[in-house]
Amino acid sequence: xxxxxxxxxxxxxxxxxxxxxxxxxxxxxxxxxxxxxxxxxxxxxxxxxxxxxxxxxxxxxxxxxxxxxxxxxxxxxxxxxxxxxxxxxxxxxxxxxxxxxxxxxxxxxxxxxxxxxxxxxxxxxxxxxxxxxxxxxxxxxxxxxxxxxxxxxxxxxxxxxxxxxxxxxxxxxxxxxxxxxxxxxxxxxxxxxxxxxxxxxxxxxxxxxxxxxxxxxxxxxxxxxxxxxxxxxxxxxxxxxxxxxxxxxxxxxxxxxxxxxxxxxxxxxxxxx
Amino acid sequence: xxxxxxxxxxxxxxxxxxxxxxxxxxxxxxxxxxxxxxxxxxxxxxxxxxxxxxxxxxxxxxxxxxxxxxxxxxxxxxxxxxxxxxxxxxxxxxxxxxxxxxxxxxxxxxxxxxxxxxxxxxxxxxxxxxxxxxxxxxxxxxxxxxxxxxxxxxxxxxxxxxxxxx
Numbered sequence: 001x002x003x004x005x006x007x008x009x010x011x012x013x014x015x016x017x018x019x020x021x022x023x024x025x026x027x028x029x030x031x032x033x034x035x036x037x038x039x040x041x042x043x044x045x046x047x048x049x050x051x052x053x054x055x056x057x058x059x060x061x062x063x064x065x066x067x068x069x070x071x072x073x074x075x076x077x078x079x080x081x082x083x084x085x086x087x088x089x090x091x092x093x094x095x096x097x098x099x100x101x102x103x104x105x106x107x108x109x110x111x112x113x114x115x116x117x118x119x120x121x122x123x124x125x126x127x128x129x130x131x132x133x134x135x136x137x138x139x140x141x142x143x144x145x146x147x148x149x150x151x152x153x154x155x156x157x158x159x160x161x162x163x164x165x166x167x168x169x170x171x172x173x174x175x176x177x178x179x180x181x182x183x184x185x186x187x188x189x190x191x192x193x194x195x196x197x198x199x200x201x202x203x204x205x206x207x208x209x210x211x212x213x214x215x216x217x218x219x220x221x222x223x224x225x226x227x228x229x230x231x232x233x234x235x236x237x238x239x240x241x242x243x244x245x246x247x248x249x250x251x252x253x254x255x256x257x258x259x260x261x262x263x264x265x266x267x268x269x270x271x272x273x
Numbered sequence: 274x275x276x277x278x279x280x281x282x283x284x285x286x287x288x289x290x291x292x293x294x295x296x297x298x299x300x301x302x303x304x305x306x307x308x309x310x311x312x313x314x315x316x317x318x319x320x321x322x323x324x325x326x327x328x329x330x331x332x333x334x335x336x337x338x339x340x341x342x343x344x345x346x347x348x349x350x351x352x353x354x355x356x357x358x359x360x361x362x363x364x365x366x367x368x369x370x371x372x373x374x375x376x377x378x379x380x381x382x383x384x385x386x387x388x389x390x391x392x393x394x395x396x397x398x399x400x401x402x403x404x405x406x407x408x409x410x411x412x413x414x415x416x417x418x419x420x421x422x423x424x425x426x427x428x429x430x431x432x433x434x435x436x437x438x439x
Contacts (some may be wrong), residue, residue: 016327017353024349032345
């Protein structure tokens with residue numbers, strides 16, 4: 001206490017000066033609107049810097065929450081996006097709001113592999129969240145695979161990095177369609193088979209999902225054609241494609257739920273019998 | 274002792290009245306109003322209590338501001354300059370064994386003049402900087418302070434020479 005008092009006594013002139021200076025600044029501010037404006041400008045400069053600094057720190061601690069909010073928003077946007085890829089296919093149905101059967105649900109990828117020839121993914125939602133077998137799984141810029149097995153809280157997904165899976169694809173703004181198959185080894189390199197050599201396709205064409213399955217809606221962009229050869233002997237193109245997104249580097253995905261899945265499936269069963 | 278305090282108070286009041294009623298209305302060349310009230314601050318004895326002196330500087334500026342309706346520029350300028358006075362004295366008179374007691378009694382004329390010049394310059398620069406308070410008015414601030422410094426200096430030198438040295 002004595003020391004504090006000593007400091008006060010020692011610097012009494014400076015303390016008095018600063019006190020009276022701040023008093024006269026208030027006096028100045030109160031008396032002259034011009035000075036008030038100017039002083040407020042200066043204080044705004046300081047306070048805005050200070051607030052932007054504190055805001056940047058606060059933002060860092062809010063990242064988790066913000067991330068979740070954005071994911072939720074993305075989920076909504078994704079469901080709208082996949083619908084608007086092909087409005088002509090999913091027009092308004094009479095007496096019903098829409099006949100677009102697909103809905104999306106966001107999931108986290110908790111295990112992902114790409115080293116083997118038949119890769120699998122584990123996601124952190126399962127039957128409790130309404131995940132069923134044979135649902136499609138997509139990412140921000142492409143598709144990831146199909147749900148294979150489901151437990152209560154988890155599900156396994158056959159990755160498209162699996163040589164057993166064939167995805168029905170089309171070329172954007174063209175009529176041709178084919179099947180997308182992983183070549184193995186490099187995660188982004190795929191080949192497209194079963195494209196008839198009479199169809200017109202160019203290098204650089206965008207590949208989209210074909211919609212010829214109950215898994216994926218029409219028109220999700222997947223990648224581009226990087227190389228094509230017209231093989232005249234067997235009448236099919238030999239096409240190399242590259243995906244927009246590397247499926248092995250993903251942490252977030254969306255599961256696509258098709259509400260008409262059972263209807264379509266029962267028809268398929270009838271056909272098989 | 275008592276008569277000295279009375280003299281001080283008398284010159285304090287007189288200078289404020291003279292400043293507000295006379296020197297603020299002079300307008301030499303249209304814009305120069307010499308600030309005579311600084312005379313009180315410069316001739317106040319150097320060896321008195323500094324804390325009280327700062328307070329006097331504040332009160333003096335406050336009265337001038339209050340009576341001449343000028344925001345708070347006189348207050349801030351005279352407060353700052355009275356806070357800085359020991360430093361100005363140190364640099365004007367140098368570190369000598371003979372500490373200056375008062376501007377009026379000290380025989381070193383050059384040092385007295387230098388002290389006055391620095392004191393008035395700092396005051397005027399602060400005053401005009403706050404009165405205009407804008408970086409765009411930099412040249413006007415410099416011009417106004419320069420001319421006003423000259424006139425204030427002459428006036429203060431003249432009037433301080435009228436004081437009777439005891």
